[in-house]
Amino acid sequence: MIGCIIQARTNSKRLPKKILKNLDEKYNILEYVINQLKSSKKIDKIIIATTLSKQDEIIVNFAKKYNYEYFRGSENDVLDRFYQCAKKFNLDIIVRITSDCPLIDPNIVDKVIKKFMSTNNDYVTNTFPRTFPKGLDVEIFDFTVLTHMWKNAILPSEREHVTQFLHNNKKFKIGNFKNRQNLSDLRWTIDYEEDYQFLCKIIQKIQNRPILMNDVLKILESEPELKEINSNIDPNEGLKKSQEEDEKFKKNKNI
Numbered sequence: 001m002i003g004c005i006i007q008a009r010t011n012s013k014r015l016p017k018k019i020l021k022n023l024d025e026k027y028n029i030l031e032y033v034i035n036q037l038k039s040s041k042k043i044d045k046i047i048i049a050t051t052l053s054k055q056d057e058i059i060v061n062f063a064k065k066y067n068y069e070y071f072r073g074s075e076n077d078v079l080d081r082f083y084q085c086a087k088k089f090n091l092d093i094i095v096r097i098t099s100d101c102p103l104i105d106p107n108i109v110d111k112v113i114k115k116f117m118s119t120n121n122d123y124v125t126n127t128f129p130r131t132f133p134k135g136l137d138v139e140i141f142d143f144t145v146l147t148h149m150w151k152n153a154i155l156p157s158e159r160e161h162v163t164q165f166l167h168n169n170k171k172f173k174i175g176n177f178k179n180r181q182n183l184s185d186l187r188w189t190i191d192y193e194e195d196y197q198f199l200c201k202i203i204q205k206i207q208n209r210p211i212l213m214n215d216v217l218k219i220l221e222s223e224p225e226l227k228e229i230n231s232n233i234d235p236n237e238g239l240k241k242s243q244e245e246d247e248k249f250k251k252n253k254n255i
Contacts, residue, residue, distance in 0.1 A: 002113065003045045003091035004037055005082055006030075007162075008099035009075065010055050014191050019099045020058065021196060023203050029190060030059070032102035032203075034068065039106040039210040042113045043095060049085045051075035077159045083150040086143055093117075094146055096139040096162060100190045102199060105213045109138050112177045116140040121175035123166050131179040135188030136213060138177075139163055145172075187230050188216065194230040201226060 008030060010017045019030040027035065030048070037046055048070040050059040056072070063070035071088060073081030086094050095113065097104055108126065116124040123141045126132050141163065149158070153165040166172045190196055205223075206215050220227055 001044045001089075001091055002042055002093045002095065003047060003086065003089055004040070004043045004095040004097055004109075005047050005049045005071075005085055005091075006033055006037075006097050006099050007078055007081070008048050008050045008056075008059055009053070010058060011051075011053065011075070012100075012191075015193060015196065017058075018190055018196065020062075023102060023200055029102045030062065030099050031066075033097065033099055033104060036102070036104045036106055036210045037097065037109065040109050040113075041106075042110045045069060045089060045091070047071055047085060047089060048099075049073060049081050051081070079150055079153055079159045079162050079165075082162055083146055086146055091143060093140065093142050096141075098137065098189075101135045101137060101188070102190065103135055103188045103202075103211055103213075103216060104138075105136055106210055107212060108132065108136055108177075112138040112140055115175055115177050119175050120173065122172040123163060124175040124177060125163075126177040126179070128167070128174055128176045130184040131182045133183050133186035133188045133213070133216075135190075137189075141166070183217075186220075186227065187233060192230065192233055194233065198226065198229040201229070 008019055010020065012018050020028050022028050023032055034046060037043060046069065048059060048063050048068055050056045050070060050072055052072050053075050060070060060072065071085040073084050095109065112124055112126055122145050125139045127137050149165045153159055158165040158168065166174060187195065188199065190199060202216055202219055205219050208215050
């Protein structure tokens, strides 16, 4: 079974409760992520993986209200949350999507899954190196690889960012799905208010559902000034903070 695990929490320091903010008159950010992924032809099950924190009960209530599958696990050890979720739902192949990517393109998701299924890679993504806009990130791995990561990852960044262990260990075969054009300078994810304002404006201008990458590119081609709304944000801020925690961890453990 191919299961898509959407990691979701409300305790965002940069933009609190961002995934529950409405992007239009009808749907919030988390709903956009789910609705986009529903158009995938290869995903068998979509699961919201949230935390055991009391403040994330609002996500659980949302899932129950709309009859979405959900799982609750560790807030900080996201790798454990993924492992326990995949184990509970008997997933063979895991598609990792974060809940701050409301424009995730289901066609791109399916192409990354197809590459994973047709190669002998341990892990396939479209971010290594990135050639797609940030916010269209897809990661695929199977339960055997997830179990290995879960058992062996020790650094804070490896527990928080789920697949960082694979990047830190050269023995794994990593496949990358590349876009024909390098669009890595574009930012379609949501971490800050500027991101939110950008996506609200983009979504207002597109009638198609699901919204595909080319739909957004057409808007930006005709209105390039929209890209300036959130162009000043460091795309690697979150990982950099985790790597700083890694150095503290290594120092304390004499690694």
